[in-house]
Amino acid sequence: MSFVLVQVIVGGLLLGAVYALFSSGLTLVWGMMNIVNFAHGDFVMLGMYVAYVVYTLMGGGPLLGAPLATLVLATVGVVVYFALIRDIMKGPMLAQILGTFGLALLLRYSVFWWFGANFLSMPQNIVGGTYAFAGLRIEASRLLAGVVALLVTLGLHLLLTRTSLGSKMLAVAEDQTAAQLMGIRPDTMQAIAWGIAAGATGLAGALIANFFYIVPTVGETLGIVAFVTVSLGGFGSVPGALVAGLLIGVIESLSGYLIGAIYKDIVVYVLFLLFLWFRPQGLMGKM
Amino acid sequence: MTLKHVTGLLCAAAMSLVLAAGARAEDKVVKIGVILPMSGGTASIGAHAKAALEVAMNIINNAHPELGNLPLAKNTGLAGLGGAKIDAVFADNQGNPATGQNQALRLITEDKVAAVFGAYQSGITLTSSAIAEKYGIPYLNSESVAANLTERGFKWFFRTTPIATDFAKIYVDFLADMKAAGAKTDAIALVHDNTEYGTSVANTISAAFKEKGQPVALDVAYPVNATDVQGQVLQLKDKKPDVIIMISYTSDAILFAKTMQSLDYKPAILLADDAGYSDPSFIKAVGKISQGVFNRSSWVVGPPGSASAVIADMYKKKSGEEMDDTVARQMQGFFVLADAIDRAGSTDPAKVQAALKATELKADQLMIGYKGVKFDDKGQNILAAGAIIQLQDGENYVSVWPKANAEKPPVLPYKGW
Numbered sequence: 027m028s029f030v031l032v033q034v035i036v037g038g039l040l041l042g043a044v045y046a047l048f049s050s051g052l053t054l055v056w057g058m059m060n061i062v063n064f065a066h067g068d069f070v071m072l073g074m075y076v077a078y079v080v081y082t083l084m085g086g087g088p089l090l091g092a093p094l095a096t097l098v099l100a101t102v103g104v105v106v107y108f109a110l111i112r113d114i115m116k117g118p119m120l121a122q123i124l125g126t127f128g129l130a131l132l133l134r135y136s137v138f139w140w141f142g143a144n145f146l147s148m149p150q151n152i153v154g155g156t157y158a159f160a161g162l163r164i165e166a167s168r169l170l171a172g173v174v175a176l177l178v179t180l181g182l183h184l185l186l187t188r189t190s191l192g193s194k195m196l197a198v199a200e201d202q203t204a205a206q207l208m209g210i211r212p213d214t215m216q217a218i219a220w221g222i223a224a225g226a227t228g229l230a231g232a233l234i235a236n237f238f239y240i241v242p243t244v245g246e247t248l249g250i251v252a253f254v255t256v257s258l259g260g261f262g263s264v265p266g267a268l269v270a271g272l273l274i275g276v277i278e279s280l281s282g283y284l285i286g287a288i289y290k291d292i293v294v295y296v297l298f299l300l301f302l303w304f305r306p307q308g309l310m311g312k313m
Numbered sequence: 314m315t316l317k318h319v320t321g322l323l324c325a326a327a328m329s330l331v332l333a334a335g336a337r338a339e340d341k342v343v344k345i346g347v348i349l350p351m352s353g354g355t356a357s358i359g360a361h362a363k364a365a366l367e368v369a370m371n372i373i374n375n376a377h378p379e380l381g382n383l384p385l386a387k388n389t390g391l392a393g394l395g396g397a398k399i400d401a402v403f404a405d406n407q408g409n410p411a412t413g414q415n416q417a418l419r420l421i422t423e424d425k426v427a428a429v430f431g432a433y434q435s436g437i438t439l440t441s442s443a444i445a446e447k448y449g450i451p452y453l454n455s456e457s458v459a460a461n462l463t464e465r466g467f468k469w470f471f472r473t474t475p476i477a478t479d480f481a482k483i484y485v486d487f488l489a490d491m492k493a494a495g496a497k498t499d500a501i502a503l504v505h506d507n508t509e510y511g512t513s514v515a516n517t518i519s520a521a522f523k524e525k526g527q528p529v530a531l532d533v534a535y536p537v538n539a540t541d542v543q544g545q546v547l548q549l550k551d552k553k554p555d556v557i558i559m560i561s562y563t564s565d566a567i568l569f570a571k572t573m574q575s576l577d578y579k580p581a582i583l584l585a586d587d588a589g590y591s592d593p594s595f596i597k598a599v600g601k602i603s604q605g606v607f608n609r610s611s612w613v614v615g616p617p618g619s620a621s622a623v624i625a626d627m628y629k630k631k632s633g634e635e636m637d638d639t640v641a642r643q644m645q646g647f648f649v650l651a652d653a654i655d656r657a658g659s660t661d662p663a664k665v666q667a668a669l670k671a672t673e674l675k676a677d678q679l680m681i682g683y684k685g686v687k688f689d690d691k692g693q694n695i696l697a698a699g700a701i702i703q704l705q706d707g708e709n710y711v712s713v714w715p716k717a718n719a720e721k722p723p724v725l726p727y728k729g730w
Contacts, residue, residue, distance in 0.1 A: 030547050033576075037543040135352075143356035145563055147571075147598030156575050165575040237575070239567040239598060243354055247538050247564075282544030287535035288507055290544070 033162055034283045035276055040164070040172040042275020046268040047175030048230035048248060049255040050182055051223035057262025058199045058219040059115060061122055065106075065130035067249020069224055073099055073231020074240045075137060078146055088153055088170070088236060095232035096225045103224025107217045130245065137242040146240040153236045167236035174233055178226055179268045185222075186264065195219055199262075258298055260311020269309055341390075341397040343660055345650065346404060346420030348431030348441050353408030354538045354564050357594050358433055358639060364632035365640040366401050366430075368624065369647045374398045380620045382678045384652045391651065393658040399651055402426055406437045410509075413437035417444035427660035428453060428650055435459035436509030442470050451653075451665045455646020456639055458587075459513035463693040469662075471669050471688055473646040475697035477514045480609055481521035484584065487607075487701050487714050488556060489525075496725050497581060502531035502554035504545065504569070506561055511537070514560050514586055530554055538564055546572045549580070556582040563589035570599035574730055581726040583607065584701075593634045596708065604707040605728040611682045611699045612641035613712055621680045635709070638702075645681045649674065682718075 052066045063069075076098050077091035084090065106129065114125040153167035186192040197205040198215040205212060238244070255274055259266030274294060281293035302308070347366060349359040371377075373385045380386035390396035402424050406413035413432050420426045421444065428451040432438045438457040445452035446467045454462065454472045458480065463472055492498045503519060505511035512534070519529040531552050533545050546569070549557065557580045561569065566589030573579065584607040589595055591608060614636065615621040624644070625636040649672060654660065657668035674686040685696035701714035705724055713723040 030551050034544060034547055037541075037547075041541050041543070138352070138356070143351075143360040144594035145357055145567055145592070145598050146594070147567065156577065158577075163576055168575075237571060239564060239571075241354070241357070241564065243352065243356060247354070247540055251540060278541065279544050282535075282541070283547055287533065287539070287542070287545050291536055 029161060030283070031280075034279045036162060036164065038276035038279030039272055040168045040275070041279065042272035043172035043175040043268075044168070044230065044234060044271075045251055045255050045275055046179055046271025047171065048227055048234070049252040049259070049267040049271055050179050050264050051225075051227035051230075052252050053256045053259065053262055053264060053267045054182065054186075054219060054223040054226075056256065057264075058195060059111075059216055061111065061115065062126065063223075064123065064126040064249070065133060065245075066227065066252055067245030067247075068130045068133040069099055069102070069227040069245075070231040070234065070248050070252075071137065071240075071242065071245040072102065072133060073228035074235040074238070074244065075141065075231075076228065077232035077235040078148065078240055081148060088232065091235075092174075092229055092232040095228040097228075099228025099231075100221040100225030102228075103220040103222075104217050106224070107220035111220065112213065112216070130249075134242050134245060141242065143242065148236050148240070165237060167233075171230075171233035171236070174229070175271075176268070178229065179264055182222070182226065183264045191218070254294070254298060256308075258301065258308055260308030263308065263310040266308055266310030341395065342400045343391065343394065343397050343654055344424060344426045345399060345401050345647075346417070346424060346426035346429040346431075347401045348404050348406050348413055348416050348420070348429065348437070350408045350433050350437075351403065351405035353406075355408055355433065355562055357563060357592055359405070361593070361632060361634060361637070361640050362433070362643050363403060364634075365628055365636075365644045366647055368627045368631050369644045369651075370399050370401060371627070372624070373648075373651050379623060383620050383680060384648065384674070384678055385655060386620075391655040393655040394660075399654075401430075404431075406432050406434070406441070408434065408437075410434075410436045410440040414440040414444055417441035421445065421448050421450050426450070427654060427662070428665060430455070430647060430650055433457065434508065434510060435462065435513065438462055439509060442467065445469055450662050451650075451669055453646055453650040453669070455643045455649075457510070459509050460517050461513060463691040467692060469666060471649075471692040471694075473649050473683075473686055473694045473697065474642050475611060475683075475699045476693065477517035478521070479697060480514075480586065480699060481518045483609060483699055483701065484518060484558065485521050485525055487584075488582075490714065491582065491723070491725065494725075497555045499527070500530040500552075500554040501527065501556045501558065502533060502549060502552065502580075503529050504533045504535070504549070504557060504559050504561070506537040506565060507534055508537050508562075510562075510588065511560050518558060518560075518586075535565070537562065539568060542568050542572050543576065545569075546576050546578055550576060550578040554580060556580060556584060558584045558586060559590065560586045561589045563592040563595050566590055566592075566595050567598050570595075570603045574602045579727050579729045583727045585609075587638060590704075591637045591639050593637055596704065600704060600707040602707075602730040603704060604730065605724055605726070606704045607713070607723070608638075608702050608704065608710060609699050610638040610702045610710065610712070611697070612636065612638040613682050613700070613718065624680050641681050645679060645683070648680070649686050 073095040076095040080086045080091040114121050155166045157164045194210045195215045198212045202212045255270045259270030282290040351359040377386040390398045404416035429445045432441045435457040442452045458476045460477045488498045503515045505515040628636045653668040657664040683697050689695050702710040703713045711720045
């Protein structure tokens with residue numbers, strides 16, 4: 027195997043871990059209440075801007091920016107749940123789709139209005155440097171994002187499967203009425219789910235901001251990837267999103283290098299559709 | 314009635330007020346439809362262009378004797394139409410050719426604009442100008458460089474900017490000079506997106522080099538608004554071309570700069586074809602890791618007090634940004650269109666078209682470094698010109714070629730970070 031190929035695969039894995047990180051929130055919300063959040067990409071964008079504001083106003087790096095972005099977005103998530111989601115869940119499917127779509131546009135154009143359309147970028151020295159060993163080059167900021175992505179995704183999985191809070195959330199997802207009879211408040215559980223999902227998404231945004239450009243429309247570019255990752259991994263499955271993210275990252279990088287970048291999306295989406303043909307529930311989703 | 318109903322009604326009322334305000338009638342106004350990317354991945358360009366055109370309207374609509382020979386600056390409004398004011402109706406193309414086409418239709422049929430101006434991306438200029446042609450409304454384009462735009466036999470389409478064939482020639486000559494100065498320029502790679510702009514400019518450049526007996530060694534195409542370009546940069550690192558010519562919009566240009574740094578790859582010469590590399594937000598975001606990148610430009614700030622310096626100052630006050638080549642070409646195009654309407658003495662489309670055809674502006678009547686403005690039968694400005702600039706310190710471009718107008722000599726090799 028040629029040396030460059032190893033670099034391509036490593037790059038793809040790191041990219042994939044980040045895809046997984048910003049997709050886990052989307053899959054969680056879907057698993058809990060069957061809502062597709064079209065504003066998801068714009069949550070990532072908000073996380074990036076929080077990290078940027080923390081840097082420009084307070085001179086803080088990712089040590090301050092990432093937790094703050096998590097906190098701010100978790101709050102946004104809870105507020106959005108009570109102000110919008112709780113009501114539109116009672117409406118028809120179309121209202122749910124258009125509701126979160128409207129939210130996406132509202133967030134995007136608020137940021138447009140506040141920050142303008144200019145591209146922003148974090149300074150190089152915040153998570154600076156590139157590790158080179160055995161000829162491989164790994165960017166510190168991507169490595170940080172990749173490692174945190176793995177930890178957070180695992181953490182979310184453990185939270186859902188190993189804690190009483192997780193059991194309560196799953197109970198609400200399974201059967202709201204039954205959960206209510208057991209003394210679990212569906213409202214509270216779903217609000218917590220939105221908080222966690224949006225918080226994880228904000229964290230992802232803050233970490234991605236260290237190596238990506240920041241612009242109000244960045245959510246469009248990243249949102250599509252999140253949807254593909256979630257449907258390949260299986261709607262509602264956090265580990266599925268992790269595996270799917272890594273797979274998509276590697277396939278994208280490899281086909282971009284070997285066949286040509288212009289064809290890489292064709293390769294990714296043909297494989298994606300073929301896979302769904304055989305396994306419509308995704309890698310780890312339930313039917 | 315619940316609170317929600319009240320809020321809903323209030324929203325509806327507010328919206329109708331906004332709409333009504335937009336439709337307020339004004340007398341003695343010449344409306345020009347302006348199609349720009351106000352949202353989407355190139356929205357920063359649209360925001361800058363809007364500020365620039367507002368400065369241009371200020372110059373046209375008010376008296377600015379300090380601007381010397383610049384037509385329309387001296388008196389208020391258009392003298393040819395009894396002092397009528399120019400009013401731009403801005404429309405968002407959302408970075409989408411179909412949207413641009415719809416906006417052209419709306420501007421022409423509903424806003425009844427006298428002429429259409431736009432639309433930045435070549436692919437959108439292509440679709441929106443077809444509508445103007447169908448309705449017989451003059452369309453002036455100031456910044457789209459795809460060669461085929463003026464090869465369609467259109468009667469209502471005029472373009473002031475130098476185009477891909479002009480730049481291809483500049484690149485060939487520039488690299489020949491660099492080779493004569495001792496640089497290695499044998500293997501050339503083209504990196505471009507898959508839009509109308511990216512593919513057509515790449516084709517034109519590659520044809521020009523082929524004609525000189527130096528076929529392009531590597532062609533790297535990528536989908537526009539990429540999420541990741543590591544594969545492409547590794548491909549370049551693998552093949553080691555001497556010169557890379559980048560044809561990219563802002564988002565991809567930034568991503569390439571960051572990825573080239575992280576993978577520690579620098580070609581000896583990095584030459585950019587305007588677009589993203591002229592966007593001030595590119596320089597702010599990654600200028601410091603793109604030191605020494607060459608770029609093309611028709612814009613050079615003149616000495617203090619010159620028309621171009623005064624305008625650059627006005628623009629900076631308005632937008633907070635330094636004037637760049639793209640907005641300068643847009644402003645210049647807008648002046649040419651306003652000048653034609655002024656000379657036509659009417660908003661009658663046929664008269665404006667005839668005035669555009671008769672345009673003959675000299676270099677000293679312009680704010681930009683063209684040799685003049687004069688359209689050929691296809692509507693292309695045959696006096697358009699350009700130069701090569703370099704981002705030597707990572708903050709400001711300086712002109713480096715041709716030698717006659719250069720502020721500084723070119724610095725080789727590409728420094729990066």
